[in-house]
Amino acid sequence: MLDKIIHYSIKHKLVIGFFTLVLIAWGSYSLTQLPIDAVPDITNNQVQVITQAPTLGAQEVEQFITAPIELALSNIANVIEKRSISRSGISVITIVFKDNVDVYWARQQVGEKLKEAEAQIPKGLGEPTLAPITTGLGEIYHYVIHTKPGFEDKYSPTDLRTIQDWIVRRQLAGTEGLAEVSGWGGFVKQYEIALDNDKLNSLNISIPEIYEALEKNNENTGGSYIEQRSSAYFIRGLGQVKSLQDIEKIVVKNINEIPVLIRDVAKVQFGSAMRYGAVTRNGEGEVVAGITLMLKGENFNNVIKNVKERMTQIQKSLPEGVIIEPFIDRTELVGRAIGTVEKNLLEGGLIVVFILVLLLGNLRAGLVVASVIPLAMLFAISMMNLFGVSGNLMSLGAIDFGLIVDGAVIIVESIVHRIVINKSLYPGVNRLSSQQMDEEVYSAASKIRNSAAFGEIIILIVYLPLFALVGIEGKMFKPMAQTVAFAILGAFILSLTYIPMMSALFLSRKTEHKHNISDSLMSFFHKVYEPMLTTVLRFKKITISLSILLFAFALWIFSTMGGEFIPTLEEGDLTVEISMMQGTSLSQTVKTFSKAEEIIRKEFPEVKQAVTRIGSAEIPTDPMPIERGDMMLSMKPKEEWRVNSREEMQEMIEESLSVLPGVNVEVTQPMQMRFNELMTGIRQDVAIKIYGDDLDELTTEAGKIAKLIAPVKGVSEPIVERVTGLPQIIVEYNRDKMAQYGLTISDINMILKTAFAGNVAGVVFEGEQRFDLVVRLHRELREDISNIENLFVPLPSGNKVPLSQIAEVSIKDAPAQVSRENGKRRIYVGFNVRGRDVESTVEEIEKILNDKLDLPPGYYTTYGGQFQNLREANKRLSIAVPTALVLILVLLYFTFHSFKQTLLIFTAIPLSAIGGVFALWLRDMPFSISAGIGFIALFGVAVLNGIVLIGYFNQLQQEGITDIIERVKRGTSDRLRPVIMTASVASLGFLPMALSTSAGAEVQKPLATVVIGGLISATLLTLLVLPILYIIFSTGIKSKLKIPMKSMLTVILFATLFSFTGMAQAQEVKPMSVQECIKRALQDNLKSKISNLEIQQSKSLEKTGWDIDKTNVLLTQDPTSGGNIDNSLSIAQTISFPTVYAMHTKVLRQQTALSEKSASVTRVELIKDVKLAYYNLLYSIERHRLLSFQDSIYANFAERATVR
Known part of the structure; x- marks a missing residue:
């Protein structure tokens, strides 16, 4: 078949030329449509459930929200892992599905189960929602909104956040390819009713009365319409508040026929929602940030282009003095990564072309072979686009043009060699004719076709096991295997079609060979x-x-050698993770981070911009406490750094920030951190997870582990997940006193929540913008524990009592966070590995913990992060590598028989x-x-x-x-x-x-x-x-x-x-015993397998001993003298004498017996060979041991002799 393809290609050059032009056109178009990114998206297939409950602590969030949702989700199919974080005010549950599960099906299943879970969540505590459909590579564009110099006093953080929410976000929301736009920092504007406790008490007005008055005096209505003559007049009742003055004039109650207005008991002002995050920039104070989240599966090139175009339009619509500035734009990383790929491919291609021309000694031959490179790449790109493989560092970066042209090299070299050595066949002919050239090309190509074709097929087949990889390594290396397979498949087709055609058409037909540099080189x-x-x-x-x-x-x-999962990608930018003492206020955190930014900007000229994200964003897919933040450092090109490596820069930054009191600093990279967190729930490279029930016990054991592993070489400062030690003001109700006064828990909770957290009593509209109308105590009355104790609670009788008379108010440490995996509480000790491979580091840690750590009953540890990924990948490679070897072995056998x-x-x-x-x-x-x-x-x-x-x-x-x-x-x-x-x-x-x-x-x-x-x-x-x-x-x-x-x-x-x-x-x-070796040899030995197959074949043939020959049916047609057709039908059946069939069956049985004896001989020889090899090896090992022992004796003797 291959001969026929080669022959057709040489004889029909125009057809092959036409298809080559079609390939060029198809490939060029596909190149413009190919999705481009920096690296493959290795995020696992997950759905996140986010529930915000501002009034609950961590334990209550776990009990009332996280646990019921996890229970409802427990019966969903194809789930690999469930993990959750319960923190004050928020619950985030991550459900990881198998990679082959459609994400929309998964979200549908989770959504249906959430409806069941909502019935188990107490009313008013929180409503579960699904996070946007995005991945670790989804955060493609981060930006800050700040003022120009001279406009700092004109716009407050509240104004900037309003611009983000109602101008920038709304215009970005319609951008094709975006899943969501999340805001971060600033103050969310509210209309605030700041109550004065003393005035409320003096007028005997309760907080519920204020709340009720606001609800009843802020609404519009309609009265249908009335007809007057030929017209219809619609009736509208306009009662919605439109300004602070409207709110001030709302009547709370009448006392002695004198109306008491809102302004009489409260200050009506613009306020802000309780916030759990902030953003600072370059040590200059707070700004507002936004994060664009790309929809999973979208083309990065198209989406980022759409975002930037929309940003240009948005910038024109912003108020004077306000600008948008990006601080993380993944276009730069993608550009650098694709630039690396292009540079490597171009240089590799030029090297290959140079070697081809040099060693072939024939410019035309070298160019014919080299032309396969762009054509095979165009074929590969077309197939990538067809199968949805994106172009990135892994898929394009692993292509070796040398592999692509291997088949073409073998064929062209054979053609050139044949023309030279066969010149004696054409005496007196200096130049071959077109027909003679075609014959020589066909003869040379057909003789070497097997070597060329099977060589490329072998390269293609060894990549097949990579298609079976799953998990992170599958996402990382499967695109590479696909692209290489596409390129080699294209080169294989071209070597059988395009190369023979081009060789016959463009190679020199001269039979005279002139000595050249290639001959000199080969002579050497x-x-x-x-x-x-x-x-x-x-x-x-x-x-x-x-x-x-x-x-x-x-x-x-x-x-x-040590081992690591995948070498760390140099992203170019850095992230500084800073955490402060548990319970640090947000304002103090902002001050500390601003100081850290000042240090970075002053001491590191390599940093272009420093932006810090503190706490949680509006869409908290990555919830952090308010005492922790990530400083994003936008770096200049590495050529402008004072140091040569990223590790050195990280150490310098950590050292410079060590002057800040009470902070822990860890420097990593933005995408690396995000990938780690999304895939494993942990930001560090390696995590030691401790599972148990008691949070205090978990914290104690985690502290022990951190001390044990800190001295290990390569371990950066261990970070213990903070789950306890959060100071809280606890209000414990005295039920006896409550019964005495006739109070209920619900009434008191409502007053407590409204007074301090604030309660939404309605909405105020400013055009299309809408802001909550919130009731709470004045800020000065919400700053001390005594304010809680002195909060008055109305009684059914109309009197009031302070909260301290019916409850005990105290400050206690409480859980800050409850982390769970598959329904089990856990804590982790995380660390990054510096200057050493991950595998040997963790192996040393395992040995230390096995020897020195004694966990209580019911508590156990596991390892997560990169080490977990490495172990899982090694298990799969332990199958992929031997499979590739066996495939090579089998293909070679079928090639050479x-x-x-x-x-x-x-x-x-x-x-x-x-x-x-x-x-x-x-x-x-x-x-x-x-x-x-x-x-x-x-x-x-x-x-x-x-x-x-x-x-x-x-x-x-x-x-x-x-x-x-x-x-x-x-x-x-x-x-x-x-x-x-x-x-x-x-x-x-x-x-x-x-x-x-x-x-x-x-x-x-x-x-x-x-x-x-x-x-x-x-x-x-x-x-x-x-x-x-x-x-x-x-x-x-x-x-x-x-x-x-x-x-x-x-x-x-x-x-x-x-x-x-x-x-x-x-x-x-x-270790393996001799019997195990024999068993393995008998199972895997190819000759033994062939013998067994021969026995099976012989036994199958025994059944054919009595087969009768086929029946022959013959139809003949003869014309008669009358012009008619004379049809004659004959049937013939040959049946031999019965003894013939008996003897035939006997021969087949003897052949079966012979095959069985042959297999037995093969088995005996194989067992003998394995035993001989095994005992020779044992003998060598024992001899080595004895010689080593003897050597140590002589060495000891020599040492003692020297001492004497």
Whole structure:
């Protein structure tokens, strides 16, 4: 089939050219439509339920709101995790669904259950709502609203917040692609009735009377209409208040026929709602901020463009002196990340083109191969757009143009080589005709098609296990696998169609070959390589032994490496998390953060702008207490920093802010912090979670853990989640006294709530703007505990008593927050890891806590954050890596139909792993999921050279070269150029990625490092070791070996499979007994499986022994002399003598018996080989132990001798 495709492409150049133009047009259009972002959105599939209850404490929120909602949500299907935060005034419940669940279906299910839960929540405490449909990447544009210089006194924080809520937010709300716009900071305007307690008491007026008067004197009505003559007149009663003066004139009651007005007992003024958050900027005081939340699944490019266009229009409509200024614009990060991708791809592409032209020695051939790069990319981009894969750092950044052109390189090199060596077939012809050129191209391409096609298919297949990844690593690396697969699929199609057509059309037809720089370069490579090959062929055992030792050494190095989930993305901006003492007032927090901003602006010229978000936003998807905040630092380009790394800058900022008393400081990055919080509920990289029932006990145990882990190297200052110690004024009612006075809890609560929190008595409209009309005590009467004690409560008799006579008022510490996971209370100790890998840090902490921490019964710990992600990803990689290896093995077997040759080529995998491990080690990089994906990609590429060499060895054998040494030398000499070229373009195509220091490069570096290092070792060792193994497998070794080759082969195969399984499982090694090894070998050995399949086939064929031949039906038509048709129908059935069928069945049974005996022999040989290899290994281990012991004795003896 492949031959027919190649032949068609060469003969129908116009058709292939037309489809190429179609591809260019389709790809160009798709490029303009491709969604672009910095990184894949790794946020889990979640729905948040937010309930605001301003009058409740943390325990009451948990009891009355969180617990009933969690119970109602417990029966929803496809839920992975439920976690909640109950804090004073707010409950936030996060329900995490499986990734394949539609978010709208999930929200529908949650919404239906919330209706059930509302019946369990006491009336008036709070109404659950669903958070906007957004993700961790949804906060695309943060802005502040502030005044220009000279206008500071004209606009108050209340005015700025009103502008945000009623001008900016309303105009942004209709922007396509936005889920919500959340406001933060300033003061929400209210019409406030500030009651005077003394005047109320002197006039014997109660708070409920004020509330009732306001409700009854603030409404409009209609009286239908009346008809007068031919007209209808509609009746309206206008009673809504429109100003402060209208409110002042409302009558509360008449005393001795004298009206008492609102202004007689209260001051009517503009006030503000109780606030739980604020925003400061550059140490200059408070401003108002807004956050645009992008709808999940939207195209970032389109949405941010729409937002900026709308912002430009909004700016024109703002009052004079007010401006909007962004402080976080993800366009910059996206631009830097995509710029990194473009730079790496461009540089990688130029390197590949240069190598192609240099090594091919033919400019036309090099350009023909290089033209595959843009065409394959256009095909990949078209498929990405078709399947909804966004273009980002991971999906586009992992493309290696060297891999893309591998198939084209092999075909074009073969064509150029054939034209030169076949010039003797065209004596006296200096230039081939078009037909001759077509024939030569077809002949060369068809002979090498299997190597080219199956090489690309192998690379494609090794990426298939990545499609099975789920969770965070699936979201991160599946787009990469999809894009690479699309590009290689495009290159595969082009190598069979476009490349033969272009080669026949544009390659030089001259048969005369002129010496060029490529020939000189290859001559140099031959001079270096051929003596080396001759030497290693003389010392086969030494060469193989050294290779095995190198592999063992690489495994040892790998076992000492640490591990991390994914290298931290350099976002460019920083976030300073600052927390103060529990119970700190909002005004004091604002002062402290403003001082911190002044320090940052003064000491760090690298900071362009500092904006701090304190407490919670209007839409509290990320609820913080008022004593905690996040300072967003908009940084200048890294080239302008005084230090070289982000870690150094973080340490400098933490040190500079250490002068602030009573604060804890942690520096991280905006997106990193948001991702951590949304995915795990914790902002730090690693969290130790303690589960239990008693909050005080949880706090005590968390404090112990923090002290134990603080000295561990790499652990930043541990942060204990604050769940207790919040000072509260507790009012405990005396029910006996209440019964004496005839009071109810509901009446007193209403008075207490109205007096201090404020109660909404109506709404005041200013055009389309609407503001709450709130009743509360005057601010001066809400500042001390004595104000609560002296609050008068009206009695049914008409008299009043102070609250202190019917309740005890005191200050006590109470829970600040109750955190739960899957219905269980928990607290966490969080920390970031600096200067060390996550895995080894947590392993050391686990050992310390196992030895020194003794938890009470019913309490237990788990680990969360990046370490949890790393462990889960390793479990999946422990399946993906062996699967990729097995797929390679199977595909090689079906390609070469030889188990020996399959294993020969398979040896490239451990040889490539040597270089990959050494490259990570030399660059001081821990093993990460990115590096693990690099190994998977490496294994697919590493076997390409083996395919080319072994395939050519087989071709030479078919051509009559029987001497194996001559076959090896000639084959390696002829194929040296494509081997070097394939490895060079594949490895050096990743070089810019491996060396890049641009934004986002840190995520790509481990992957590129593994592939480059692995291809270097795979190429060098394949050119030297593979010929030796080919000779050994073909002829055997005449000298005596202690370990038979089959046993050694089995050991190598087992070591390869198990070592990479170990890689994925972060070096968790378990001993195996000889019986377990035998069992595993019998299950997984390919030859054993083939024997079993042959037995099954023989048994199936036994049933065909008595099959009768097919019945033949023959219809003939003969014309007669009369012009008619004479039809003749005949039926024939051949039936042999019964003994024939009996003998046939007997033969089939004997074949089955033979297959069973053969399988038995295979089983016995395999068991023998495994036992021999196993006990040889045990012997070596024991011998090593005894020698080590002997060495220690001699060393001890020598030391004592020296002392004497």
